Amino acid sequence: MAAPKGGTRERILNAAEQLFAQRGYDGASTRAIVAKSGDTIGSVNYHFGSKDKLLAEVIRRRWDEIVEARRECYAAARREYGGAPPVEAVVEAIVAPYLERAMCGGRGWRSYALLQARVLYSEKSYTRNLKALSEPIAREFIGWLAESLPGADMRDLGYAYQFMIGAMVESCAEIEVNRISRITDGLCDAADYGQVKARLLAFISGGIRATVAAGANLSVESLKSA
Amino acid sequence: MAAPKGGTRERILNAAEQLFAQRGYDGASTRAIVAKSGDTIGSVNYHFGSKDKLLAEVIRRRWDEIVEARRECYAAARREYGGAPPVEAVVEAIVAPYLERAMCGGRGWRSYALLQARVLYSEKSYTRNLKALSEPIAREFIGWLAESLPGADMRDLGYAYQFMIGAMVESCAEIEVNRISRITDGLCDAADYGQVKARLLAFISGGIRATVAAGANLSVESLKSA
DNA sequence: CTTATAGTCAAGCGATCGTCTAAATCGGCG
DNA sequence: CGCCGATTTAGACGATCGCTTGACTATAAG
Numbered sequence: 001m002a003a004p005k006g007g008t009r010e011r012i013l014n015a016a017e018q019l020f021a022q023r024g025y026d027g028a029s030t031r032a033i034v035a036k037s038g039d040t041i042g043s044v045n046y047h048f049g050s051k052d053k054l055l056a057e058v059i060r061r062r063w064d065e066i067v068e069a070r071r072e073c074y075a076a077a078r079r080e081y082g083g084a085p086p087v088e089a090v091v092e093a094i095v096a097p098y099l100e101r102a103m104c105g106g107r108g109w110r111s112y113a114l115l116q117a118r119v120l121y122s123e124k125s126y127t128r129n130l131k132a133l134s135e136p137i138a139r140e141f142i143g144w145l146a147e148s149l150p151g152a153d154m155r156d157l158g159y160a161y162q163f164m165i166g167a168m169v170e171s172c173a174e175i176e177v178n179r180i181s182r183i184t185d186g187l188c189d190a191a192d193y194g195q196v197k198a199r200l201l202a203f204i205s206g207g208i209r210a211t212v213a214a215g216a217n218l219s220v221e222s223l224k225s226a
Numbered sequence: 227m228a229a230p231k232g233g234t235r236e237r238i239l240n241a242a243e244q245l246f247a248q249r250g251y252d253g254a255s256t257r258a259i260v261a262k263s264g265d266t267i268g269s270v271n272y273h274f275g276s277k278d279k280l281l282a283e284v285i286r287r288r289w290d291e292i293v294e295a296r297r298e299c300y301a302a303a304r305r306e307y308g309g310a311p312p313v314e315a316v317v318e319a320i321v322a323p324y325l326e327r328a329m330c331g332g333r334g335w336r337s338y339a340l341l342q343a344r345v346l347y348s349e350k351s352y353t354r355n356l357k358a359l360s361e362p363i364a365r366e367f368i369g370w371l372a373e374s375l376p377g378a379d380m381r382d383l384g385y386a387y388q389f390m391i392g393a394m395v396e397s398c399a400e401i402e403v404n405r406i407s408r409i410t411d412g413l414c415d416a417a418d419y420g421q422v423k424a425r426l427l428a429f430i431s432g433g434i435r436a437t438v439a440a441g442a443n444l445s446v447e448s449l450k451s452a
Numbered sequence: 453c454t455t456a457t458a459g460t461c462a463a464g465c466g467a468t469c470g471t472c473t474a475a476a477t478c479g480g481c482g
Numbered sequence: 483c484g485c486c487g488a489t490t491t492a493g494a495c496g497a498t499c500g501c502t503t504g505a506c507t508a509t510a511a512g
Contacts, residue, residue, distance in 0.1 A: 008459080024348065026252035030500065040461055045501060047459090114347065121343040121399050122250065131405070138409045158414035159425040162406045166396025167389040167433070173347045179357070180388045183364045188384035199385040202440030203433035207393070210432020211425045218424060234489080256470065266491055267471085273489095277470065 009047050011037040014108060017058045021111035024118055025055055056129045059119065062101075062112050063133055069097035074144060084147040088205045094141050095168050095200060102172040103193040113172035120169060138165075149212055156215030160208045167207075171200055235273050237263040240334060243284045247337035250344055251281055282355045285345065288327075288338050289359055295323035300370060310373040314431045320367050321394050321426060328398040329419040339398035346395060364391075375438055382441030386434045393433075397426055 015037035019028035030044055030051055048054040074093035077085040102113035119130050138161065145157050174180060174190040181189055189195060241263035245254035256270055256277055274280040300319035303311040328339035345356050364387065371383050400406060400416040407415050415421060 024250055024252060026250060029498075031498080041501080042462085042503090043460060051500065117347040118344075121340065121347065135405065135409055138405075142409070154410065155413050155421070156425060158406050158410040159422060160429055161409075162396060162400060162414075162416065163393040163426060163429045166394070167392040170388060170392025170395065174388060179361065179364075180384050183361055183368070183387075184380065184384040187381050188388075190388065195381070196385060198440060198444055199382060199437045200389060203386055203389045203437045206436020206439075207429035207433030210435075211429045213432075214424060214428030255468075257468080268473095268492085269490060271471065 008037075008039055008043055012039055012044055012047065012054070013058055013061060016054055017108060017115065018111045020055060020058060021115040021118065025051075025122070030054075058112075058115070059130050060133075062109070063130075066097055066101065067137055069101075070094055070141075073097055084144075084150075087145065087148050087208055088201065090141075090144045090148050091164070091204045091208070092201055093144070094164070095204065096197065098168060099172060099197055099200065100193065103175055103191060103196070110175055113169075114176060117169045117173035145208065149208075152212045153215045156212045157208075160211040163207060163211070164204045167200060167204055171196055234263075234265055234269055238265055238270055238273065238280070239284055239287060242280055243334060243341065244337045246281060246284060247341040247344065251277075251348070256280075284338075284341070285356050286359075288335070289356075292323055292327065293363055295327075296320055296367075299323055310370075310376075313371065313374050313434055314427065316367075316370045316374050317390070317430045317434070318427055319370070320390070321430065322423065324394060325398060325423055325426065326419065329401055329417060329422070336401055339395075340402060343395045343399035371434065375434075378438045379441045382438045383434075386437040389433060389437070390430045393426060393430055397422055 012033065016028070016033045019033050019036060022028070023032075030041055033054075034041055034044060044051070044054060048057060070093055073096065074085075074090065077089040077093055081089065098113070101109040103110075116130070142154075142157050142161050145161065146152060146154065149157070171190070176191075178190045181187075238259065242254070242259045245259050245262060248254070249258075256267055259280075260267055260270060270277070270280060274283060296319055299322065300311075300316065303315040303319055307315065324339070327335040329336075342356070368380075368383050368387050371387065372378060372380060375383065397416070402417075404416045407413075
């Protein structure tokens with residue numbers, strides 16, 4: 001395959017991003033990556049040192065941008081509401097920057113979203129990077145939710161955050177596969193940003209509110225049984 | 227490693243289930259599998275023909291049981307309510323049989339749940355099996371939801387179903403990793419069936435209701451703009 | 453021009469991959 | 483016992499893996 005545009009380093013990163021997403025870390029060989037990018041194996045180890053570090057760089061490359069966009073979106077919501085915004089705005093700040101890039105950001109972002117879903121459910125050492133990046137951020141996001149839901153039990157918010165991530169990751173990972181389109185005979189389109197965003201935000205926000213309400217009931221029941 | 231109990235076929239299936247879940251299909255070599263089960267490579271190809279077919283059998287082995295349990299749970303809810311049960315009962319029929327086995331069914335079921343999450347986000351040929359199994363079932367489940375939410379737009383239900391699967395798969399895949407426990411300083415436990423089930427059912431049911439409501443608003447807006 | 457630096461390249465290293473072959477082993481039956 | 487089908491085994495096949503090596507090219511400074 002002829003060499004795509006860009007410097008060697010970016011060519012390799014783009015090819016690796018796409019193949020890691022499609023085939024997984026072990027399924028995408030260094031040779032397949034350089035065959036796609038039009039480079040040679042030696043260049044990979046010259047620029048990145050190893051396959052592990054290549055994956056780490058693929059992930060790191062786009063991570064900061066998403067986190068920054070989320071923080072900006074949240075800060076804008078805070079300014080608009082003069083303090084803690086409603087849950088819906090917090091959810092949008094966390095979900096929309098990710099979803100928007102995955103669906104409207106071109107092939108690179110689409111691959112990145114699927115790659116994140118893959119890495120999320122891996123247990124190998126090369127996932128340490130993403131986990132180390134994501135866990136402090138998760139604390140920050142749960143803090144946002146807590147401030148917008150005063151009185152909510154932190155346990156409910158913790159679980160609800162996990163459910164939110166699941167729904168969001170699934171939505172991003174389904175973009176290329178589009179299972180839901182086949183299941184609904186084309187009625188739904190997993191790649192339609194407007195359609196998915198409106199419903200995903202409604203689903204998560206409603207789900208969080210319902211979880212907090214159910215958690216309050218659980219607490220009442222535990223008091224009654226005591 | 228000494229051979230665990232059971233026949234050769236089951237020993238290999240159990241070892242493959244665990245290693246496929248931990249390392250992924252490409253990351254778990256046939257040699258590593260038989261090293262864990264205490265058998266030899268030849269036995270794998272004698273009993274299963276190939277590594278592909280071994281994975282297919284690992285998935286198929288537990289799939290039918292879950293689907294059957296879901297149908298029985300739904301049928302019981304229909305009997306109880308004398309027709310279409312409320313959304314909460316439908317969600318419980320779909321989620322609980324899966325979640326309960328993943329959390330209370332021993333190591334085998336725990337590995338199976340993680341393996342499903344991995345396969346769900348793979349694009350390789352060996353995932354065709356699970357996809358061929360899951361898509362007709364998805365139609366059936368969405369039909370259940372539709373009957374319990376008369377008047378709901380089928381598009382809303384399709385998307386909501388996708389979000390539900392995401393939240394459920396994430397919850398099952400997190401059992402071993404337990405990220406949420408670290409994030410919340412031990413306040414949450416992703417492996418606590420009672421805690422997770424109550425909140426996951428509340429999250430999904432509330433999310434579905436909110437999605438349907440938001441979809442209705444979207445339709446109204448599209449009418450207004452027309 | 454020489455020299456230094458950065459980058460790219462083909463070739464090959466040992467290790468491991470999935471699969472196959474043929475011999476060894478086992479259990480039940482005449 | 484001998485025999486036979488079922489099962490298990492060790493060993494080897496070619497292919498491919500991640501990574502390294504040493505030579506080659508390009509560019510710019512002295």
